[in-house]
Amino acid sequence: MSEQETLALAEEFARYRRTALAEVEAPGPAAVRRTVRGRSRRRLGVTATTALALFGGSAIGYAAMTGPDHRPGPVDPTPSVSASPTPTPSSTPSPSGTSASPTVPVPDGRISRAQLLGASVTLPAWRAGPGCPTAQTRLSGDDREGVNWLLALDHGDVDGDGAVETVALVQCVLGSGGPMQVVAFDRNEAGKVVTLGRVVATTIDKPQWLFALDVVDDGTVRVQVGDIAPGGGWPAEWSQRQWRGYRWKGDAFAQVSGPTAFGQNPHSADVSVTTTELVLTTADDGSRTGTATVRIRNRGTGPVAHVALRLGVPASVRPDVDGWAPCVGEPQHTSEPVTCNLGRLAAGAEVQLDLSFRVAEGIVLGTGKADVDVRPMDSGFDFLLDVNDADNQVSMTYR
Numbered sequence: 001m002s003e004q005e006t007l008a009l010a011e012e013f014a015r016y017r018r019t020a021l022a023e024v025e026a027p028g029p030a031a032v033r034r035t036v037r038g039r040s041r042r043r044l045g046v047t048a049t050t051a052l053a054l055f056g057g058s059a060i061g062y063a064a065m066t067g068p069d070h071r072p073g074p075v076d077p078t079p080s081v082s083a084s085p086t087p088t089p090s091s092t093p094s095p096s097g098t099s100a101s102p103t104v105p106v107p108d109g110r111i112s113r114a115q116l117l118g119a120s121v122t123l124p125a126w127r128a129g130p131g132c133p134t135a136q137t138r139l140s141g142d143d144r145e146g147v148n149w150l151l152a153l154d155h156g157d158v159d160g161d162g163a164v165e166t167v168a169l170v171q172c173v174l175g176s177g178g179p180m181q182v183v184a185f186d187r188n189e190a191g192k193v194v195t196l197g198r199v200v201a202t203t204i205d206k207p208q209w210l211f212a213l214d215v216v217d218d219g220t221v222r223v224q225v226g227d228i229a230p231g232g233g234w235p236a237e238w239s240q241r242q243w244r245g246y247r248w249k250g251d252a253f254a255q256v257s258g259p260t261a262f263g264q265n266p267h268s269a270d271v272s273v274t275t276t277e278l279v280l281t282t283a284d285d286g287s288r289t290g291t292a293t294v295r296i297r298n299r300g301t302g303p304v305a306h307v308a309l310r311l312g313v314p315a316s317v318r319p320d321v322d323g324w325a326p327c328v329g330e331p332q333h334t335s336e337p338v339t340c341n342l343g344r345l346a347a348g349a350e351v352q353l354d355l356s357f358r359v360a361e362g363i364v365l366g367t368g369k370a371d372v373d374v375r376p377m378d379s380g381f382d383f384l385l386d387v388n389d390a391d392n393q394v395s396m397t398y399r
Contacts, residue, residue: 115193127202132174200246244260310371311337317357317359357398
C-alpha cells in the first residue's frame with residue numbers, strides 16, 4: 001500500500017469518527033472487550049478484500065459499524081473498589097413498624113410448683129406488724145411457723161405479652177393463721193424468676209381470707225375471697241365467699257369484676273360492754289364486799305341467742321349473792337375469770353347487771369384492774385364474729 005493510499009484510509013476513518021461516534025455513547029472498556037472477542041470469533045483477517053471494502057467510501061464503513069450485529073450490548077458492571085457496596089433500594093415498601101432485626105422471643109413464665117419452691121423470690125411487702133421475710137426468700141411447701149406457705153398455683157397470660165405467667169396464693173404462717181396474698185411471677189430474659197406484682201391481699205378488715213384462685217383465658221385472675229378468717233371460735237364455713245376478678249394495668253393489678261364489698265355476715269353480731277369501779281368496804285363479819293354495775297348492749301340489727309360475760313377479777317374476789325340471778329346457771333365461783341352466760345338479747349336491747357363481790361376476812365387486796373369482756377354466741381353456744389370488737393372489752397378498777 002502506497003503512502004497516498006494510507007493517508008486516504010486514515011482520512012476516511014477520521015470522517016467516520018466525526019459523524020457516527022459523536023452520536024453513539026462510548027460503551028466503555030467492557031463493551032470494547034466484548035467487541036474484540038466477537039471480532040476474533042468472526043475471524044476477520046486483514047486482507048486485500050477488506051481493505052478494498054473500506055476504500056469503498058464512508059457509507060459502506062458506517063453501515064458496517066451500525067448494523068444489527070454491531071449494536072452495543074449491555075455494559076458489564078465495572079468492579080467496585082469499595083469494601084461495602086451501596087445497597088439497592090427495594091421497590092417493595094417495608095411493612096410499617098417492622099424492625100430490621102429479628103423479633104426477640106418473650107420469656108416463658110410458666111413455672112411449676114417444684115420450680116417455684118426451688119427458686120429465690122421477692123414477695124410484695126406483708127401488711128404492717130409481725131410478718132414473714134419478703135426479699136430473696138424461698139417459699140415453703142408446708143405450714144411451718146414463720147414461713148411463706150405456697151397454697152395454690154395457676155398459669156395464664158396475665159400481662160398480655162403473648163407468653164404465660166404464673167400466679168400463686170401464698171400465706172405468711174403465724175400461729176393458726178397469718179396474712180395471705182396472691183402474687184404473679186414471670187421469668188426475665190436470663191430465665192430467672194421475677195415478681196410481676198401483687199394481685200390481692202387480705203386486710204385487717206375484709207377480706208380476711210383467700211380460698212382459691214383461677215386464671216381465665218382473657219388473662220383475668222379470679223380470686224375467691226372471704227370476709228372472715230377461720231379461728232377465734234368460728235369455722236371457715238362461716239366466711240362469706242366471693243369471686244373477684246383482677247387484671248394487669250401496666251404497673252399493677254386492679255379489680256375489674258365481682259363484688260367490692262360484703263354484706264352482714266349471718267354468723268356475726270355486735271355487742272358492747274361498760275362497767276363501773278368495784279369499791280370494796282368492810283362488812284360486819286370482817287369481810288369486804290362491793291358492787292359493780294355492768295351494762296351489755298346489742299348494737300346489731302338482729303337478736304343474739306346468748307351472751308358470754310367474763311370478769312378477770314383475782315381469785316380472792318368471789319361473786320356474792322346479789323345481782324347474779326340473770327346468769328344462766330350458777331356463776332363460776334372458783335374459776336378465774338368469773339363467768340356469767342346470759343340468754344337472748346334482742347336487737348338494740350340493753351341489760352344492766354349489779355354484780356356483788358366479796359373478799360374473805362384476813363385477805364389483803366390492793367388496788368388493781370380486771371378485764372371485763374363480752375362475746376355473742378349462737379343457739380349452739382358457738383361464738384359469733386363481732387363486727388366491732390373494739391367495744392367488747394373494758395377495764396374495771398377494784399380497790
